[in-house]
Amino acid sequence: MRRIRRAEEMIVERYPEEEIRCPTHLSIGQEAVAAGVCLALRPGDTAVSTHRCHAHYLAKGGDLRAMFAELYGRATGCCGGKGGSMHLTAPEVGMLGASAIVAGSIPLAVGCALAATLTGSDEVAVAFFGDAAAEQGVTHESLGLAALRRLPVLFVCENNLYATHSPLRARQVSEDIAPRAAAYRMPGVIVDGTDAVAVYRAARAAVARARKGGGPTLIEAKTYRWREHVGPNFDIALGYRSQAELSRWMERDPLEGVARRLLQAGVMEAAHRERIDAAVEAEVAQAVAFAKASPFPSAEQLCADVE
Amino acid sequence: MRQLKYREAIDEATRQAMAKDERIIVLGVGVDDAKGIFGTTRGAFERFGSARVFDTPLSEAALTGMCVGAGLRGLHPLLVHARNDFLLLTMDQIVNNAAKWRYMCGGKLRVPVTIRAIIGRGWGQAAQHSQSLQALFAHVPGLSVIMPATPADAKGLLMTALSTDGPVICLEHRWLYEKSGPVPEEPYQIPLGQAGLLREGSDVTIVAVSHMVLEAVQAAEALAADGIQAEIVDVRSLRPLDSATIVRSVAKTGRLVIADTGWKSFGVSAEIAARVGEELFGRLRAPIRRVALPEAPTPGSSALEQVYYPGPREIAAAARLCLEAAHPAALPERPAPARPRDFHGPF
Ligand SMILES: Cc1ncc(C[n+]2csc(CCOP(=O)(O)OP(=O)(O)O)c2C)c(N)n1
Numbered sequence: 063m064r065r066i067r068r069a070e071e072m073i074v075e076r077y078p079e080e081e082i083r084c085p086t087h088l089s090i091g092q093e094a095v096a097a098g099v100c101l102a103l104r105p106g107d108t109a110v111s112t113h114r115c116h117a118h119y120l121a122k123g124g125d126l127r128a129m130f131a132e133l134y135g136r137a138t139g140c141c142g143g144k145g146g147s148m149h150l151t152a153p154e155v156g157m158l159g160a161s162a163i164v165a166g167s168i169p170l171a172v173g174c175a176l177a178a179t180l181t182g183s184d185e186v187a188v189a190f191f192g193d194a195a196a197e198q199g200v201t202h203e204s205l206g207l208a209a210l211r212r213l214p215v216l217f218v219c220e221n222n223l224y225a226t227h228s229p230l231r232a233r234q235v236s237e238d239i240a241p242r243a244a245a246y247r248m249p250g251v252i253v254d255g256t257d258a259v260a261v262y263r264a265a266r267a268a269v270a271r272a273r274k275g276g277g278p279t280l281i282e283a284k285t286y287r288w289r290e291h292v293g294p295n296f297d298i299a300l301g302y303r304s305q306a307e308l309s310r311w312m313e314r315d316p317l318e319g320v321a322r323r324l325l326q327a328g329v330m331e332a333a334h335r336e337r338i339d340a341a342v343e344a345e346v347a348q349a350v351a352f353a354k355a356s357p358f359p360s361a362e363q364l365c366a367d368v369e
Numbered sequence: 370m371r372q373l374k375y376r377e378a379i380d381e382a383t384r385q386a387m388a389k390d391e392r393i394i395v396l397g398v399g400v401d402d403a404k405g406i407f408g409t410t411r412g413a414f415e416r417f418g419s420a421r422v423f424d425t426p427l428s429e430a431a432l433t434g435m436c437v438g439a440g441l442r443g444l445h446p447l448l449v450h451a452r453n454d455f456l457l458l459t460m461d462q463i464v465n466n467a468a469k470w471r472y473m474c475g476g477k478l479r480v481p482v483t484i485r486a487i488i489g490r491g492w493g494q495a496a497q498h499s500q501s502l503q504a505l506f507a508h509v510p511g512l513s514v515i516m517p518a519t520p521a522d523a524k525g526l527l528m529t530a531l532s533t534d535g536p537v538i539c540l541e542h543r544w545l546y547e548k549s550g551p552v553p554e555e556p557y558q559i560p561l562g563q564a565g566l567l568r569e570g571s572d573v574t575i576v577a578v579s580h581m582v583l584e585a586v587q588a589a590e591a592l593a594a595d596g597i598q599a600e601i602v603d604v605r606s607l608r609p610l611d612s613a614t615i616v617r618s619v620a621k622t623g624r625l626v627i628a629d630t631g632w633k634s635f636g637v638s639a640e641i642a643a644r645v646g647e648e649l650f651g652r653l654r655a656p657i658r659r660v661a662l663p664e665a666p667t668p669g670s671s672a673l674e675q676v677y678y679p680g681p682r683e684i685a686a687a688a689r690l691c692l693e694a695a696h697p698a699a700l701p702e703r704p705a706p707a708r709p710r711d712f713h714g715p716f
Binding site for chain 2: 139163173
């Protein structure tokens with residue numbers, strides 16, 4: 063979580079330099095979901111994501127340097143500079159990519175799960191998506207397909223209450239998304255998306271169930287993005303949400319929540335936390351330096367990997 | 370050589386490809402039922418069973434995305450649609466995901482997915498069940514689009530598609546299914562992007578797509594009676610498109626008629642005409658003529674269908690126009706070849 067947070071803060075710091083020339087959708091405030099879910103997975107399990115994919119890529123084990131190189135559009139990026147921030151991919155750790163079309167990648171997770179069952183593997187697939195994806199038809203088709211064939215899929219909805227600037231209540235009649243799972247006879251679980259432990263427990267149960275052939279689960283994590291929809295800034299001035307609301311959620315900082323518990327339980331000491339922070343700091347700085355020092359893709363790359 | 374019907378050739382290609390490659394699965398609405406998509410998938414179901422050939426819900430978009438995901442994880446799904454019109458529900462998955470996933474991830478992953486879809490025609494299929502949508506797909510880099518016109522090509526091209534690591538869309542014209550032709554028994558492949566030279570001639574080139582190939586053959590026979598030798602190029606594969614064969618033929622004849630099953634504007638015939646114009650400007654002996662659908666959705670009434678679909682008559686007339694540009698009034702009036710009447714539905 064610290065890596066995710068610090069990497070995204072680094073994007074905030076560097077973005078004004080205009081060397082990261084792609085949109086960046088930050089998940090600051092939402093890190094507990096990616097971290098909690100991916101901790102419940104094995105490396106061979108697969109995940110797909112959305113425009114807001116940095117956290118999922120990193121939590122799944124994606125290389126930090128390759129991520130920054132991708133954001134900087136370099137040949138050393140995780141997509142060779144072809145994808146940018148919205149398509150982060152690391153097949154070697156099961157991160158199979160991300161679609162910038164809302165809900166577009168959800169059926170791909172169903173397909174990964176189908177492949178797993180047909181090849182006799184016990185892999186589990188995860189689809190990360192936002193609350194607006196619940197408004198897309200393909201999401202419901204995907205839930206239906208996965209339920210029908212009892213496929214090992216976790217549908218993980220990060221309900222951060224907003225789609226761009228539209229509040230959930232302007233888009234959906236219910237504030238909860240998980241109950242829709244009932245229509246497909248699969249468990250629909252609501253968790254506190256600022257609590258990494260709660261997310262991990264829910265994901266662990268869903269993964270265990272899926273691995274045993276019990277079929278898919280829809281996990282709705284109630285969470286919040288602190289920054290603007292796209293870009294590095296705060297956007298309270300736009301008026302679509304209030305400072306008071308943001309402040310309330312910031313008090314529930316997922317990182318501090320975990321740190322407090324670990325300190326109280328005596329699992330982690332303050333000095334240990336400082337060491338983690340320092341290591342992350344160095345790693346992120348190195349990743350940026352690596353990205354900046356990397357070459358851009360050559361013009362011949364333009365038409366490579368089409369077909 | 371042994372004769373097979375087009376639909377039997379597809380069935381055989383599917384079975385032979387599946388026997389060789391256990392990554393292949395077949396799915397789609399009705400693939401395992403008694404009719405098995407006009408007899409093209411039932412054989413695979415009987416041979417390989419429900420683990421590899423299965424019926425699906427009517428969730429075209431999710432199915433397409435599921436096939437992309439399964440392809441990323443080592444399967445090679447063959448998704449079958451009884452109508453190509455249903456692909457419109459899945460354009461997002463085809464265009465945004467299937468065609469681009471490989472590129473977006475810098476070549477790290479590939480999408481081995483084959484999608485078969487059928488173009489209906491006649492019998493009052495009307496506007497939403499008879500569209501010829503190849504131009505939409507052929508427009509997109511990352512997709513391959515094939516339209517076999519003969520049983521032998523159907524088998525060879527489908528076997529290639531099923532062994533290719535990228536997404537291939539195979540569009541089949543319903544009227545071809547019952548047509549017979551020589552088909553080798555052993556497995557074989559026809560490369561994508563290789564047109565077929567169906568008939569040689571020196572006066573005019575007819576480049577035809579899918580069922581229009583059969584109509585072009587009739588037109589060529591009628592033209593031959595007038596001493597006009599038409600050369601027929603069957604494009605077979607729209608993307609990649611074999612420009613070289615087309616250009617070579619037109620360089621020889623100096624005249625080009627393009628016959629497509631789709632609409633004219635912004636369509637396949639426009640693309641072929643543009644490529645020939647780019648290569649052979651100044652060497653054409655007559656303006657390029659295009660035979661394609663009128664700019665209207667398909668009407669339901671059979672009376673209107675009669676005037677909607679061009680056929681041998683229109684192709685022959687277009688060829689004559691090309692020749693008249695060189696020798697005005699040199700040709701005697703002859704009755705037009707008949708429209709084909711050998712399809713009686715129902716679908
Ligand atoms: C099909 C589609 N429609 C619209 C958009 C534009 N768009 C990009 S992100 C977004 C909001 C998505 O909200 P949500 O799914 O809740 O995810 P979040 O951004 O909150 O993480 C919209 C409308 C899109 N990318 N895809």
